[in-house]
Amino acid sequence: MKNYTDIHDIENIPEMIQEAIALKANPFQYESLGKHKTLIMLFFNSSLRTRLSTEKAAKNLGMEVMILDINSTWNLEFTDGTIMNLDTAEHIKEAAQVLSQYGDLIAVRAFPTLKDKALDISEYILQSFVTYATVPIINMESAIAHPLQALTDAMTIAELSSKKKPKVVLSWAPHPKALPHAVANSFVNMMQSINVDFSITHPKGYALDPNITKNTPISHNQEEALRDADFVYVKNWSSYDDYGKVLHQDPDWMITKEKIGHACCMHCLPVRRNVVIEDAVLDSKNTVVIQQAGNRTFAAQAVLKKLLEQL
Numbered sequence: 001m002k003n004y005t006d007i008h009d010i011e012n013i014p015e016m017i018q019e020a021i022a023l024k025a026n027p028f029q030y031e032s033l034g035k036h037k038t039l040i041m042l043f044f045n046s047s048l049r050t051r052l053s054t055e056k057a058a059k060n061l062g063m064e065v066m067i068l069d070i071n072s073t074w075n076l077e078f079t080d081g082t083i084m085n086l087d088t089a090e091h092i093k094e095a096a097q098v099l100s101q102y103g104d105l106i107a108v109r110a111f112p113t114l115k116d117k118a119l120d121i122s123e124y125i126l127q128s129f130v131t132y133a134t135v136p137i138i139n140m141e142s143a144i145a146h147p148l149q150a151l152t153d154a155m156t157i158a159e160l161s162s163k164k165k166p167k168v169v170l171s172w173a174p175h176p177k178a179l180p181h182a183v184a185n186s187f188v189n190m191m192q193s194i195n196v197d198f199s200i201t202h203p204k205g206y207a208l209d210p211n212i213t214k215n216t217p218i219s220h221n222q223e224e225a226l227r228d229a230d231f232v233y234v235k236n237w238s239s240y241d242d243y244g245k246v247l248h249q250d251p252d253w254m255i256t257k258e259k260i261g262h263a264c265c266m267h268c269l270p271v272r273r274n275v276v277i278e279d280a281v282l283d284s285k286n287t288v289v290i291q292q293a294g295n296r297t298f299a300a301q302a303v304l305k306k307l308l309e310q311l
């Protein structure tokens with residue numbers, strides 16, 4: 001694994017999930033592996049879980065951590081050949097090479113515009129770091145993928161499932177703001193890669209990228225889709241076809257206690273209570289969102305460990 005930009009960078013996903021579970025049982029087993037190594041974390045956008053869990057993961061491995069809110073530094077230019085006489089002060093070509101001298105691994109969070117579909121799909125920020133940095137790059141949520149979250153989600157399902165092939169449903173839920181597709185995309189990719197009975201439910205108009213959903217069953221009938229589910233992964237995303245638009249916020253799609261039944265309710269967090277998921281679910285024993293968020297540390301630790309071993 002040279003970088004971790006997408007779940008497909010993992011050579012053996014079941015092995016990686018077991019590694020994360022083993023690290024949770026014994027987090028300091030490899031505390032010398034990262035000695036004298038530094039993780040640089042660059043944030044173009046806000047974060048609570050990713051920021052702190054990845055820092056904790058690095059420290060469990062003995063690494064030093066440097067965090068930079070990139071919006072507080074020089075405005076970066078990403079286009080090749082630009083005459084930089086406007087707002088951008090530093091080109092990614094220099095910035096990425098300079099950062100590579102300060103850190104042994106670089107992690108980047110950069111959300112999509114949700115306005116320019118082609119630009120977002122190009123993953124120009126993340127891919128520019130991959131191109132110009134001379135150290136491995138870790139995706140802490142890019143325009144179209146959140147692979148650290150997806151590894152956490154698979155780990156949580158592995159921990160909780162008593163079945164060999166649990167039924168897992170990804171359900172769209174309402175939200176007042178236009179949200180990215182990254183979490184849903186990576187969750188779909190991950191569920192397609194492990195042994196689960198997986199389907200997606202969303203209202204018409206909210207289809208994800210067909211290159212990602214491929215032949216995953218999709219239903220527009222949420223009640224029917226959720227029946228007998230073992231895990232319901234709840235997430236909002238904006239329209240992909242009518243790119244970045246909130247077509248409606250149909251409250252009938254909110255996840256309720258009745259809809260969840262006996263299933264485990266998963267969400268990457270942060271979650272808007274009584275809009276996306278009702279209190280009666282989030283305050284019940286069905287919710288596993290806190291365990292999921294806790295697992296972020298060990299999924300990140302498994303990824304960092306793999307990258308450190310290959311330096």
Ligand code: CP
Nearest residue numbers: 047048049050268269
């Ligand atoms: N789930 C997740 O990525 O949380 P943060 O945005 O708080 O990092």
